[in-house]
Amino acid sequence: MRKLGLLLSRCAAAWKSVRMASSGMARRAPLTNKVALVTASTDGIGFAIARRLAQDGAHVVISSRKQQNVDRAVATLKGEGLSVTGTVCHVGKAEDRERLVATAVKLHGGIDILVSNAAVNPFFGSLMDVTEEVWDKVLNINVKATALMTTAVVPEMEKRGGGSVVIVASVAAFVPFPALGPYNVSKTALLGLTKNLAIELAPRNIRVNCLAPGLIKTNFSRVLWMDKEREESIKETIRIRRIGTPEDCAGIVSFMCSEDASYITGETVVVAGGIPSRL
Numbered sequence: 001m002r003k004l005g006l007l008l009s010r011c012a013a014a015w016k017s018v019r020m021a022s023s024g025m026a027r028r029a030p031l032t033n034k035v036a037l038v039t040a041s042t043d044g045i046g047f048a049i050a051r052r053l054a055q056d057g058a059h060v061v062i063s064s065r066k067q068q069n070v071d072r073a074v075a076t077l078k079g080e081g082l083s084v085t086g087t088v089c090h091v092g093k094a095e096d097r098e099r100l101v102a103t104a105v106k107l108h109g110g111i112d113i114l115v116s117n118a119a120v121n122p123f124f125g126s127l128m129d130v131t132e133e134v135w136d137k138v139l140n141i142n143v144k145a146t147a148l149m150t151t152a153v154v155p156e157m158e159k160r161g162g163g164s165v166v167i168v169a170s171v172a173a174f175v176p177f178p179a180l181g182p183y184n185v186s187k188t189a190l191l192g193l194t195k196n197l198a199i200e201l202a203p204r205n206i207r208v209n210c211l212a213p214g215l216i217k218t219n220f221s222r223v224l225w226m227d228k229e230r231e232e233s234i235k236e237t238i239r240i241r242r243i244g245t246p247e248d249c250a251g252i253v254s255f256m257c258s259e260d261a262s263y264i265t266g267e268t269v270v271v272a273g274g275i276p277s278r279l
């Protein structure tokens with residue numbers, strides 16, 4: 001078992017140095033020694049982002065609501081030789097958000113990157129049937145918690161001289177998915193939150209950008225692709241004729257967090273296989 005762990009960590013190091021070689025010149029991994037928090041990162045898009053940030057040199061703190069999911073994700077990525085730790089964080093709970101920040105500061109001395117990825121979608125149907133309870137839940141988790149998570153990390157980023165926040169929205173922010181009204185509205189609100197935060201935090205050298213995934217094959221979107229026939233008809237509506245993978249979303253987030261993106265803030269990148277989104 002130990003031998004396997006050693007082998008995997010050597011493979012990860014070798015892979016990292018191959019990625020660092022560009023035109024024959026060795027380059028440092030773009031996020032070397034950065035400290036990154038990724039919410040909802042034990043599965044799906046968040047997990048792929050956490051893995052990629054760690055592969056690119058960051059120390060990553062993984063989190064989600066369930067301890068066993070955190071333990072599993074941390075064990076998997078540690079087994080790949082990556083620098084990851086984890087803690088439970090239900091983004092809707094203030095004490096969990098505080099603990100996530102405190103964990104990063106205690107283990108790594110500060111925070112440079114936040115990827116706010118958590119979202120819920122508890123409702124399917126007409127906007128006319130949405131209850132107050134559903135509105136509260138969707139807006140609390142998808143929008144309010146993202147804003148408050150950002151508020152919680154800003155003082156730590158300032159101590160480091162700056163930082164980078166990436167908010168995960170959806171292509172549904174631009175083109176509403178049928179019957180997902182509250183979710184669509186919450187994702188459009190995240191585009192506004194990105195713009196507002198970017199303006200306010202630029203003087204503190206904190207950049208805020210947004211990722212808008214299209215249809216990505218995860219548990220979250222399962223109903224859309226688990227039936228083969230339905231999957232095939234959905235593919236017909238995507239210019240690049242396939243459903244996206246979590247990994248399709250990961251590299252662009254790493255880029256947005258890196259120095260290569262140091263002049264980019266308040267922007268949204270759509271990763272949706274060419275699904276029409278905006279002009």
Ligand SMILES: NC(=O)c1ccc[n+]([C@@H]2O[C@H](COP(=O)([O-])OP(=O)(O)OC[C@H]3O[C@@H](n4cnc5c(N)ncnc54)[C@H](OP(=O)(O)O)[C@@H]3O)[C@@H](O)[C@H]2O)c1
Nearest residue numbers: 040042043044045064065066090091119170216218220221
């Ligand atoms: N998949 C798509 O097609 C798609 C498209 C556009 C946008 N997105 C967006 O991408 C993000 C991630 O979606 P996904 O498809 O990767 O989902 P997923 O595969 O279902 O993963 C969900 C993750 O969120 C965690 N989680 C759920 N509720 C949480 C909460 N309240 N606090 C903290 N963690 C929580 C889960 O772990 P626990 O159960 O342990 O909490 C799990 O790690 C969401 O913002 C979603 O809106 C997805």
